[in-house]
Amino acid sequence: MIIWRRLVLAALAAGLLGAGPKGGVNQALLAADQPAPTLQAYGLFADAQGLQPSPGMTAYGLNTPLFTDYAVKRRYLYLPPGAHAAYRQVGVLDLPVGAVLVKTFSFPADLRLPGKDVRTVETRLLIHRRSGWAALTYLWNDKGTQAMLKRAGAETPVSFIDAQGARRDIAYAVPNVNQCKECHSVNAVLSPLGPKARNLNGDFAYESGREDQLAHLTRLGLLTGAPAPDKAPRTAVWNDPTEPLAARARAYLDVNCGHCHNRVGFASNSGLYLDMEESDPSAQGVGKRPVAAGRASGGLEFAIAPGAPDKSILVHRMASVEPGVMMPQLGRTLVHDEGLALVRAYIRQMKPAD
Amino acid sequence: MIQFGSRLMIAALCAAALSSLAGAVEARIIHVYAGSRAQERLQTALIDAKPGDVVSLGVGRFELTDSLSLDQKRVTLKGAGRGLSVLSFDHQTAGADGLLITGDGAVISDLSVENAKANGLKAKGVDRITFRRVRVEWTAGPKETNGAYGVYPVSSSHVLIDHVLVRGASDAGIYVGQSSEIVIQNSEASYNVAGIEIENCYHADVHSNLSTHNAGGILVFDLPGLPQMGGHSVRVYDNTVVNNDTPNFAPKGNIVASVPTGTGVMVMANRDVHVFDNMIDGNGSAAVLLVAYLNAFKDPTYNPLPRDVAVHGNRIGHNGYDPKFDGGPILAKLLGGAIPPVMWDGVIRYKHLDGTASTDIVRLLVSDGPVVNLNLKDQGTPVTSANPSIATALGEGPLVEPAPVVLPAAMYEPPARKWSPKKHKAKA
Numbered sequence: 010m011i012i013w014r015r016l017v018l019a020a021l022a023a024g025l026l027g028a029g030p031k032g033g034v035n036q037a038l039l040a041a042d043q044p045a046p047t048l049q050a051y052g053l054f055a056d057a058q059g060l061q062p063s064p065g066m067t068a069y070g071l072n073t074p075l076f077t078d079y080a081v082k083r084r085y086l087y088l089p090p091g092a093h094a095a096y097r098q099v100g101v102l103d104l105p106v107g108a109v110l111v112k113t114f115s116f117p118a119d120l121r122l123p124g125k126d127v128r129t130v131e132t133r134l135l136i137h138r139r140s141g142w143a144a145l146t147y148l149w150n151d152k153g154t155q156a157m158l159k160r161a162g163a164e165t166p167v168s169f170i171d172a173q174g175a176r177r178d179i180a181y182a183v184p185n186v187n188q189c190k191e192c193h194s195v196n197a198v199l200s201p202l203g204p205k206a207r208n209l210n211g212d213f214a215y216e217s218g219r220e221d222q223l224a225h226l227t228r229l230g231l232l233t234g235a236p237a238p239d240k241a242p243r244t245a246v247w248n249d250p251t252e253p254l255a256a257r258a259r260a261y262l263d264v265n266c267g268h269c270h271n272r273v274g275f276a277s278n279s280g281l282y283l284d285m286e287e288s289d290p291s292a293q294g295v296g297k298r299p300v301a302a303g304r305a306s307g308g309l310e311f312a313i314a315p316g317a318p319d320k321s322i323l324v325h326r327m328a329s330v331e332p333g334v335m336m337p338q339l340g341r342t343l344v345h346d347e348g349l350a351l352v353r354a355y356i357r358q359m360k361p362a363d
Numbered sequence: 364m365i366q367f368g369s370r371l372m373i374a375a376l377c378a379a380a381l382s383s384l385a386g387a388v389e390a391r392i393i394h395v396y397a398g399s400r401a402q403e404r405l406q407t408a409l410i411d412a413k414p415g416d417v418v419s420l421g422v423g424r425f426e427l428t429d430s431l432s433l434d435q436k437r438v439t440l441k442g443a444g445r446g447l448s449v450l451s452f453d454h455q456t457a458g459a460d461g462l463l464i465t466g467d468g469a470v471i472s473d474l475s476v477e478n479a480k481a482n483g484l485k486a487k488g489v490d491r492i493t494f495r496r497v498r499v500e501w502t503a504g505p506k507e508t509n510g511a512y513g514v515y516p517v518s519s520s521h522v523l524i525d526h527v528l529v530r531g532a533s534d535a536g537i538y539v540g541q542s543s544e545i546v547i548q549n550s551e552a553s554y555n556v557a558g559i560e561i562e563n564c565y566h567a568d569v570h571s572n573l574s575t576h577n578a579g580g581i582l583v584f585d586l587p588g589l590p591q592m593g594g595h596s597v598r599v600y601d602n603t604v605v606n607n608d609t610p611n612f613a614p615k616g617n618i619v620a621s622v623p624t625g626t627g628v629m630v631m632a633n634r635d636v637h638v639f640d641n642m643i644d645g646n647g648s649a650a651v652l653l654v655a656y657l658n659a660f661k662d663p664t665y666n667p668l669p670r671d672v673a674v675h676g677n678r679i680g681h682n683g684y685d686p687k688f689d690g691g692p693i694l695a696k697l698l699g700g701a702i703p704p705v706m707w708d709g710v711i712r713y714k715h716l717d718g719t720a721s722t723d724i725v726r727l728l729v730s731d732g733p734v735v736n737l738n739l740k741d742q743g744t745p746v747t748s749a750n751p752s753i754a755t756a757l758g759e760g761p762l763v764e765p766a767p768v769v770l771p772a773a774m775y776e777p778p779a780r781k782w783s784p785k786k787h788k789a790k791a
Contacts, residue, residue, distance in 0.1 A: 160407065160410055161402075161403045161406040161407040161410060162403075162406065162429065163403075164428075164429075164457075180456065180457075182429070182457050185406055185410065185432070186410055187406075187409075187410060187432035187433070187434045187463075187465075188430075188432065188458075190434060190465075191432070191463070191465075197465065197488055272590070275487065277518065277590055278487065278517045278518045278540060278541050278589070278590060280588045280589045280590065291588060291661050291662075292588070296661075297588060298588075298616065298618070298658065299616055299617055300540075300586060300588075300589060300618075301511060301512065301515075301517070301534070301538075301540060302511070302616075302617065303481065303482075303510065303511020303512065303533055303534045303613075303614065303617065304507060304508055304509070304510070304511060304533050304614045305481070305511070306614050306615075306616040306617055307614065307616075308614045308615040308616055309615075309616050310615070310616040311616075322616070331480075332455055332456060332457055332458060332459055332480040332481070333459045333479075333480030333481035333510060338430075338458060338459045339457075339458070342457070
């Protein structure tokens with residue numbers, strides 16, 4: 010008992026000093042209800058810049074990611090020693106208490122030179138505590154040497170050159186903890202969104218070489234119960250033109266809209282369900298009239314007017330950057346031109362209703 | 364019996380006093396004042412608040428740049444007064460709603476919300492939500508670019524809206540959607556598209572409100588394709604629904620865009636709706652409209668007809684003199700210059716998805732005639748195909764009035780202590 014208390018005190022002290030304990034991840038600090046004031050305190054990374062993951066952190070990617078103003082994202086799954094995730098065919102993997110999902114958002118000065126002059130902006134943590142999942146956001150300083158807790162959200166100016174060579178200046182928004190929950194909500198309980206088996210089911214460039222992520226995690230003993238990758242469901246890669254258009258568009262809508270727009274999500278009351286599991290075309294928006302969209306409908310009658318992207322509310326709201334009209338409501342200040350083009354093409358090839 | 368009753372009452376009062384005392388001991392008051400960094404300070408307070416706490420706003424304008432949110436349970440956000448503490452979204456650059464509430468037992472009182480980009484005060488999935496003495500307004504007057512709803516509880520239960528004022532909403536001023544156990548009272552909705560709207564709700568009492576200078580005064584709607592459908596048990600009584608004359612400024616595509624300018628009370632679909640003892644005057648299209656959902660629908664469980672609807676005891680003044688719905692002017696001319704107090708589309712059948720006709724009986728009880736029946740018969744028939752007939756009244760059998768909505772006692776404010784002039788003797 011006393012030893013345990015000492016451990017916690019030591020962990021807290023280490024946390025307050027802002028330096029991670031030597032030798033890796035500070036599990037006690039992660040488990041504590043009180044969040045650490047700095048990201049560095051958790052010891053999730055071996056370096057202050059958050060570039061070298063500590064032991065126990067496994068990098069991962071998603072076939073189709075959420076768009077966040079063209080931010081480049083690095084994702085890690087932390088599992089305590091000996092712990093493992095369990096496979097689920099639908100929804101996110103069953104992650105044990107102690108698991109942490111780590112996501113760092115950064116912007117290269119020029120999107121065409123992704124490795125050069127990278128500015129790290131924000132790191133988000135989803136920590137699986139005994140009491141449930143907790144969401145924390147840490148905002149990096151300009152030098153990229155320390156990230157501070159921001160519970161009430163923050164706004165920070167970011168500039169970069171986009172893929173077409175045009176300069177973009179944005180007010181990058183760090184969400185507050187309630188906003189985290191708006192998206193990360195399943196039946197009003199905070200839950201992870203990204204690491205679903207189907208969205209992980211693809212190759213990742215590990216240091217050991219390319220390998221399917223489900224296979225890799227299974228091989229390392231970090232995942233149990235997963236079938237062979239070709240037997241598991243797979244989310245299409247939204248920007249891989251060799252994949253079918255509809256599969257890519259559904260994947261894009263699932264990841265970018267389906268976290269709220271599903272039957273148990275924050276936008277359940279809209280009746281518009283864009284998650285991959287939804288099978289009713291009307292609920293997917295085809296010929297569906299707006300309910301509480303107000304002016305955001307843009308005077309249009311249907312969420313998706315088959316064959317007519319310009320008459321589809323979905324397109325209208327994706328193409329907007331105006332608060333109150335734009336969708337998603339959180340997480341972007343720019344239009345995702347490429348994502349919008351994909352959804353437009355998807356709606357254009359739909360056969361108009363008779 | 365009386366004695367037993369009064370004993371119970373005393374016991375209840377003691378219990379209430381004790382629990383409010385206990386509450387007072389537990390509750391913490393977090394003060395937030397207007398000024399710089401209002402967004403961060405107020406949002407932090409709303410995040411830090413624990414169950415039972417009061418976040419107390421000072422006097423002044425809180426200039427906000429993003430949506431605010433309250434997720435903690437049993438938190439009160441209380442301003443210094445409806446005109447004194449103003450949450451201003453004039454410079455909102457992110458988020459959609461003014462304040463989003465997801466914590467059960469929230470009380471929002473004594474403050475104003477101005478010019479939110481989407482909805483003013485939205486509550487999603489909340490059990491026990493109270494809005495008291497709040498004003499939500501878009502201050503440039505009725506405009507299509509104003510936010511949709513002023514006060515907007517949705518997918519919630521036990522909803523109390525009391526002494527609320529909403530102006531300028533481009534959809535409904537006070538809108539309650541897909542909720543149950545609702546009381547809207549002593550409130551004013553003006554210069555909105557719809558004043559007060561109850562949509563896909565169960566058990567609502569809308570009474571003692573003023574709805575004026577909207578396009579439509581009070582709407583009771585049920586729409587298909589939503590998680591909660593089959594709206595029922597709504598009482599609309601003792602309201603003043605007058606001079607709803609603001610041209611409908613809703614963006615096209617929204618259901619309220621179809622509400623004719625100058626509508627007093629409108630019931631679309633729903634069952635067990637009783638409209639009684641209201642003052643309805645100066646509404647150019649009609650005092651009371653009873654209509655079926657007009658559009659095609661693919662929802663097998665949806666019933667598009669208004670049924671078991673009673674309209675009685677209303678004081679109906681001069682209405683229907685300037686009808687703004689399709690075919691309205693011709694119909695008015697045909698009927699001697701004005702639409703009668705109550706207009707029913709006469710739709711009694713709809714087709715199930717398999718093509719078979721519905722067999723539900725549509726019972727209406729209308730004593731505030733005359734009533735014009737458009738005799739459209741089949742759902743989806745346009746108004747232009749009307750074959751109108753006039754009756755002094757409709758229906759015979761009694762329709763049972765829905766039971767009053769009773770909210771948890773703790774949601775009502777304790778009555779103010781009585782002031783007695785006798786104790787304050789004037790000095791000689």
